[in-house]
Amino acid sequence: MEQHGVRGGAGRRRFGRAGLLAAVTAGCAVAALAAGPSWAVRHPVPRPDLGTVAPGAPEASTLPAVVAKTSRSHLEVVRIDPDPAPPGGATTIHAFVANLGPDTTASPLTITVTLPDGVTPEGPYYPEDCAVVSRGRQVRCVFGPGLPDGRSVTALVPVRLSDNLPLGVLEGGSVEVRSADDPGGRGHREEFDIRVVETAGD
Numbered sequence: 118m119e120q121h122g123v124r125g126g127a128g129r130r131r132f133g134r135a136g137l138l139a140a141v142t143a144g145c146a147v148a149a150l151a152a153g154p155s156w157a158v159r160h161p162v163p164r165p166d167l168g169t170v171a172p173g174a175p176e177a178s179t180l181p182a183v184v185a186k187t188s189r190s191h192l193e194v195v196r197i198d199p200d201p202a203p204p205g206g207a208t209t210i211h212a213f214v215a216n217l218g219p220d221t222t223a224s225p226l227t228i229t230v231t232l233p234d235g236v237t238p239e240g241p242y243y244p245e246d247c248a249v250v251s252r253g254r255q256v257r258c259v260f261g262p263g264l265p266d267g268r269s270v271t272a273l274v275p276v277r278l279s280d281n282l283p284l285g286v287l288e289g290g291s292v293e294v295r296s297a298d299d300p301g302g303r304g305h306r307e308e309f310d311i312r313v314v315e316t317a318g319d
Contacts, residue, residue, distance in 0.1 A: 188220035190266070192294045193304035201312040204282045207239065208311065210274040212258070212292040218266030226264070226296040228272045230256045233289035233311060235279040243273035278313060287311040 195213040202208040212228045231254060232238065238249050238256045247258040258272040278287075293306040 186223045186262075188223035188298045189218075190220050190222045190264075190296070190298040191217040191302065191304070192222075192226060192296055192299045193217055194292050194294050194307040195269075196292075196307040196309060198309050199276075199311055201314045202278050203314055203316055204278055204284075205280040207275060207277050210276060210290070210292070210309065212272040212274065213269060214271070214292075214294045215269040216264045216266055220298075221266060222262050222264040222296065222298050224262055224297040226260050226270075226294055226298070228258045228260070228270075229293045229295070230258075230272065230274045231289075231291045231293070232256075232276060233287045235282045235287065236290070236311065237277045237279070239275050239277045242275070243271075247272065247274065278311070282313050284313050284315060287313055 193215050195215055197211045197213050199208040199210050210230050210232075212230050214226065214228055216222055230238075231251075237253055240247075242256060242258065244258055244260070247256050249255070250257050256272075256274045258274075260270050260272075264270055288308070288310055290309045290311060291306055292309065295305070299305070
């Protein structure tokens, strides 16, 4: 997957809709995700089993605790409304997260997509090991550490609309990011709307 830049000529800046649309126009906001980037190890390296030690090694209780590494990274969700779809039709949620730095991420990040009522997740997802949780109301995707400052990552969640949804704007969807690198602050959650139309081309 292509890594997407978030810097402008005047230096780092917060993503806004205008900046996002410019990035999409430039072809770098939502890539064709045939394969993950070299840094996208989607699971942290397992911690060693402290209950198993080699002969002559110190007992497990005397071994130092493994402390997760963190960095100074600010993660921000950028709102992208999915394409309109008719009742019974399909569309895709693009969960776009940018690292505004100043560091490369040192911890995994988790993207959670919450779906509006009347919308059901329907894989395949990107990453392919995204998990459907909360009785189908949420899809949770994990990306590994190594997202550089000024780059972004996108989880793709295809969904199906119920046959009986009325035409109009369907609210209640959101994208949220969590990481030990950025435990608090602004920009961690953004809502999205799905426009329900008569035909997919409307």
